[in-house]
Amino acid sequence: MKKLFIILTALAVATSGVAKPGKKAKPKADPDTLIFTTVVANPVTSIKNQKNSGTCWSYSSLAFLESEVLKKHPEMKDIDLCESFLVSKTYTDRADRNVRTHGDASFTEGGSFYDAIYCLEHYGLVPEGIMPYPNTLYGDSLFNFSGFFSPMQAYVEAVSKSEAKKINPHWKDAVQCMLDCYFGKCPEEFEYKGHKFTPKTFASNYLGLNADDYVSLTSYTHHPFYTQFILEIQDNWRWGSSYNLPLDELMRVMEESVKNGWTFAWGADVSEDGFARREGKNKCVATVPFKSKEGEAGYDQSRWTGEKAKISESDNKGEKTVTQDMRQEAYDNWETTDDHGMQIYGIAKDQHGKEYFMMKNSWGDYGPYKGFWYVSKPYAAYKTMNIIINKRAIPADIRAKLNI
Numbered sequence: 459m460k461k462l463f464i465i466l467t468a469l470a471v472a473t474s475g476v477a478k479p480g481k482k483a484k485p486k487a488d489p490d491t492l493i494f495t496t497v498v499a500n501p502v503t504s505i506k507n508q509k510n511s512g513t514c515w516s517y518s519s520l521a522f523l524e525s526e527v528l529k530k531h532p533e534m535k536d537i538d539l540c541e542s543f544l545v546s547k548t549y550t551d552r553a554d555r556n557v558r559t560h561g562d563a564s565f566t567e568g569g570s571f572y573d574a575i576y577c578l579e580h581y582g583l584v585p586e587g588i589m590p591y592p593n594t595l596y597g598d599s600l601f602n603f604s605g606f607f608s609p610m611q612a613y614v615e616a617v618s619k620s621e622a623k624k625i626n627p628h629w630k631d632a633v634q635c636m637l638d639c640y641f642g643k644c645p646e647e648f649e650y651k652g653h654k655f656t657p658k659t660f661a662s663n664y665l666g667l668n669a670d671d672y673v674s675l676t677s678y679t680h681h682p683f684y685t686q687f688i689l690e691i692q693d694n695w696r697w698g699s700s701y702n703l704p705l706d707e708l709m710r711v712m713e714e715s716v717k718n719g720w721t722f723a724w725g726a727d728v729s730e731d732g733f734a735r736r737e738g739k740n741k742c743v744a745t746v747p748f749k750s751k752e753g754e755a756g757y758d759q760s761r762w763t764g765e766k767a768k769i770s771e772s773d774n775k776g777e778k779t780v781t782q783d784m785r786q787e788a789y790d791n792w793e794t795t796d797d798h799g800m801q802i803y804g805i806a807k808d809q810h811g812k813e814y815f816m817m818k819n820s821w822g823d824y825g826p827y828k829g830f831w832y833v834s835k836p837y838a839a840y841k842t843m844n845i846i847i848n849k850r851a852i853p854a855d856i857r858a859k860l861n862i
Contacts, residue, residue, distance in 0.1 A: 492740050492808045494832055499804035499816060500721050501528040503537060505829035507822035511601035512567030515693070515725075516541045516548075517820035518799035519574030522723040522846065523583070523667060525803065529719065530666045537665075538586040541601075542641040543657070546589075547581050548573045553614045553633045555695055557625070561618035564692045567607055571723045571799065571846040572674065572698030579669035582657025585650055590642035610636045673862060674700035675852075676844040677708040679786045684859050689844055691796040700844050701860050705782045709839055711852050712802065716815070720851035721803040724817065725843040727788075728798040732837060735825075742825035743814070744833040746778045746840050780839040788840065796843050806832060 503524040508517050520539040527537050548569055556565040577583065610633065617629045647656050650664075661667050674689075681687040686699040703711070715722060728735075733744045778784075788794040804816030814832040823829045849862055 490739055492743060492832070494806040494808055494814065496816070497805040497807055497813065498717055499806075500716065500719055501525060501532070502721065502801065502803045502818050503528070505818065505823055506541075506820050507600055508541075508820045509600035509602060509822075511603045511607075513541060513545055513569070513601060514799040514820055515569035515571060515573060516544050518725075518801050518818075519571045519723050519846065520544065520583075521801040521818055521820070522571075522721055523574065523578070523665075525721040525801070526667060526848065527665050540584045540586045540589055542589045543581075543584045543644055544574055544577050545569075546637045546641045546644055547577050549610075549637055550630075550634060551576075552695055553610075554630065556614055557618045557629070559618075561615060563695045565611055565614050565618075566693070567603060568693040568796075570691075570694045570696065570698060571725060571844070572694070572696050574723075575669050575672050575846065576696060576698075578661055578667055581644075582659070583661040583665065583667070584645060584648060584657050585660070588645055588648045588650070606636075606640050671848050671850070672846055673849055673852075673860075674698060674844050674846050675703055675708055675711060676700040677703050677705045677782070677785065677842075678789060679782060680790070691843065693796055701862070703856065703860075705780075705785060705839060707856055708842070708845075709835065711847065711856060712815070712838060712842075712845065713805070713835075714853055715847060715851035716802060716805055718851065720848060721801055722845045722847040722851070724800045724802045724815075724838075724845055725796060726798060726800065726838070727794045727796070727841040727843065729795060730837075730841065742827050742831045744817075744831060744837040744841075745776075746780065746834065746836045748776055748778055777834060777836045778840075780836045785840055794841055794843070800831075802833070802838075802845075 503521060506517050506521070508514055520541060524537050524539055527534055531537075552563075552565055552569075555563045613632065613636070617625060645657070647654060648660075649655075650660065653664075655664060676689060681702050683702050683704055686701055688694065688697045689700050712722070728744070730744075730746075732747050734741050785794070800820070801818040802815045803818055806814050806816050808814065812834070814834050815838055817831040817833050819829055819831055821829065825831070849857065852860075852862075
């Protein structure tokens with residue numbers, strides 16, 4: 459009897475881990491595949507697609523202003539501002555600046571968030587649908603600058619680099635004609651939902667937007683903190699100023715503003731390998747991966763023992779810990795470049811409890827999150843060029859330091 463009991467017990471133990479017939483064992487969750495839970499998500503408008511154009515600055519800044527409208531007027535859920543109006547007005551001014559500086563101020567498809575704020579103040583804004591969609595060149599319903607911008611760029615360059623002693627003042631008419639043929643003419647007056655507006659009255663009276671509400675923030679050590687300076691990037695051709703904050707305070711503004719119901723326009727370098735745009739695990743997630751120096755040439759331990767020397771650079775759950783010096787070095791060495799404009803609107807956590815910013819992009823419904831991305835806080839600390847934000851979103855003590 460005792461032997462039988464021992465045999466039955468052994469069989470029970472041996473078979474306890476075997477799945478029952480007809481039932482598949484559940485696959486183990488991959489701990490490296492991130493699963494996100496929303497902490498806070500502020501209202502944003504629908505995903506747009508900049509397609510074949512360098513106008514991310516237009517899409518992201520208008521996405522930010524649309525969220526500003528939603529904060530003031532939650533009932534305006536269908537608000538959609540016209541990128542064509544902003545781009546056309548900006549390129550007209552940019553061509554003028556290029557010629558006045560004899561070509562030293564760049565004339566490219568790119569731009570800055572300040573272009574939108576300047577347009578809001580000086581020209582106003584218009585809703586989508588008032589100007590024709592850019593469909594005159596290829597029948598596209600989305601921007602396609604492949605056959606449009608290069609000829610205009612060449613013309614502006616020919617004027618700015620001309621050796622003539624006097625420039626024909628009608629050169630601007632030719633530039634305006636090119637813009638009007640592609641985008642349609644910018645309206646001086648239009649009707650929207652049964653009311654007549656000018657672009658300025660639409661922006662101020664209907665939308666309730668005021669350019670004075672918005673400031674640019676950044677964080678670099680080659681200028682004094684708590685002062686303003688002109689961010690030295692080519693697309694800042696209007697020479698707009700940014701307030702300079704220490705990195706920890708810039709990150710505090712970004713985090714607290716989102717948690718308190720605000721969004722902001724986010725300009726950043728997206729050329730890093732950690733900005734995962736390709737197929738694979740965690741696509742559309744931006745991180746600063748820890749690149750181990752194990753086995754790197756010159757480590758004597760590796761040479762003689764065959765074992766990889768472990769050099770720790772991270773205490774941030776697999777990501778580098780970003781410092782003010784690291785951020786400055788990347789900017790000074792051209793590793794951090796002015797690549798892309800986006801909108802930050804929320805915060806999420808992964809299954810390990812780590813927080814990420816939620817980002818709205820302008821590449822259509824690209825990726826597993828249908829146009830939205832997750833950006834780690836180390837990535838934001840490392841690669842943020844500048845942000846445009848409502849003054850009221852900045853914590854009071856930091857506003858006092860900036861005297862705004």
